[in-house]
Amino acid sequence: MSHDTQWYATPGAQPRLLLVDDHQLNIRVMYEIFRHEFDVFIALNGEQALEKCAELHPDLILLDVVMPRLDGFEVCRRLKADPELAAIPVIFITSHFDEADEVRGFELGAVDFIHKPVNPIITKARVKTQLQLKQQADLLRAISQIDGLTGIANRRRFDQQLELEWRSCCRANEPLSLLMLDIDYFKQYNDEFGHLAGDECLRRVAMAMQQAIGRPYDLLARFGGEEFAVLLPRTNSHGAQFLAQNILLKIQHLALPHPYSPGGIVTLSAGLATVVPQEHTQARQLLQRADEMLYKAKQQGRNRLLVDESLI
Structure with a gap:
């Protein structure tokens, strides 16, 4: 019988970060920014991204908007439609500043946009901010699901x-x-x-x-x-x-x-x-x-x- 991820975060574990981009150069740049402080996973297209999310349940996703076949918006839509994956924060990465696209992204459930070429300091700060918010939300969610008398699930x-x-x-x-x-x-x-x-x-x-x-x-x-x-x-x-x-x-x-x-x-x-x-x-x-x-x-x-x- 196999084991699965616990429903709460494991204390001391590094956050899991999923990078999704169809250009390997962009992946390498982002990987170098985060590899020392995160467990970094990579997907090169939208289909891989959905598979990795279902398998890994990452703590945060950095998602390229423009990709062939399945673009970032559609990947985000499918993630937010899945109850098991909907709570994972998504930050879109884009090389275009388009207000309509940003509105669409936020309406789909994204938490932020980062524009290429990425600034390592700004990018890392935004990722850490969203991870802190997620950890607080996870803690509140966990507390709300614990029986106050026995300490087990309610x-x-x-x-x-x-x-x-x-x-x-x-x-x-x-x-x-x-x-x-x-x-x-x-x-x-x-x-x-x-x-x-x-x-x-x-x-x-x-x-x-x-x-x-x-x-x-x-x-x-x-x-x-x-x-x-x-x-x-x-x-x-x-x-x-x-x-x-x-x-x-x-x-x-x-x-x-x-x-x-x-x-x-x-x-x-x-x-x-x-x-x-x-x-x-x-x-x-x-x-x-x-x-x-x-x-x-x-x-x-x-x-x-x-x-x-x-x-x-």
Whole structure:
């Protein structure tokens, strides 16, 4: 199972800069300006630029306006139409000063224009300004997608990622698994120990589940109350069941006392569903089936995993 880019920036990593120009001399000039402070990637036409963006998710794109077949404006339009790439800032590079072109570029979502021949000091300053703005926006976005109590992803983050992974797995014809989990008899736990202890229980359970998830692109989220969700892209039912059983065992090994649980400790119930997304299906079907499996697991005595593969 391959790893993917984390949804937050890696601390200490150099920013990724994509240079797009069909003239290699221009590329060499720009490369020399940025190579010491950035991880620089190169595309020589619009098609390559779109492929590199999907592969690398650069932090910023310097994009030539005039290119054969697919010009800079069309590349920018397609980037901004893709939810996974729309947040990447685009700075247009142009040898012509045309007010109408600049208006068009800003309307398409560009953040700045730089005119050739480029001035290294001005160009570097403008790039750094846009990167700082992007980093601030990324930080605010990350904070808004974190559950304040447990520190894991919140429901908003989960909903967004479910739609993104659904489309990605649909394009690649790969399986997507969803695990729904619920702390057993949590109301009774709160009644016995109080809500502060209940909050601490949620934090410890969330931390243990996060430790059980090995891949950076698997998403653990607090779905609501004492319910959690684990989104497992490119994971078949067998692999998802293995992870789910590990999570349930890890919570049991915490041995958090719970006098109203049959085993005397905090346990989880879980429901799992797996699907290979298709154009005619929707992500809510996967969510519905995993939730139904969770409900049945609780009906059948809790502290167990039930699996549904009817959507495959």
